[in-house]
Amino acid sequence: MSWQSYVDDHLLCDIEGNRLTSAAIVGHDGSVWAQSDKFPQVWFDFDSDRFVSLGLVSIGLDWGNVAHFEICLICVSDLIALLRDDDLDSSFDSMMCGFCFCLLIRSFKPNEITGIMKDFDEPGFLAPTGLHLGGTKYMVIQGEAGAVIRGKKGSGGITIKKTSQALIFGIYDEPVTPGQCNMVVERLGDYLVDQGL
8 A cells, every 4th residue: 555545545534524634644754755735745945056957047037145945845836837937027926925825834844843753752842832833833732652742723733643664644623523633643653553664
């Protein structure tokens, strides 16, 4: 079974007519193995030299003194579409607003995964600051030391189960309950642990 099937068929399964808002399987190093559409996307760094090699300079796009910027996977397709747009000047501003929104709302940073991994190694590490993922802050609530982290935000929350190689993420909102999210995420996590994954 593919990693994406684990997300689509197990984490996003029907729960009394509802399902998790989003889910993912992420390696301990922050690499995304599989994810749902609404899961926060991973950030990538692109430096200006790479953009020169992609031909941005040849179409007259001047980055000025910008050494680098960050862009997520969703924005890559927007950028490619923009490069094919004959009316570059008029669409550039709206594209940049799209970048900013996407970076702030839909992206998670590697240091967020680092913090989550540290909390598994040192339970309670995230309690003072909260758990952050893709710009959303969750209040850390009781989990299982070294195995499960749970967070709450308003009527929703997050459950993260650690396996030997991966982190299983489930994000929910009403009418899904915390217990239902825990059950789905931890059941898959326990199965993967049993498989040595």
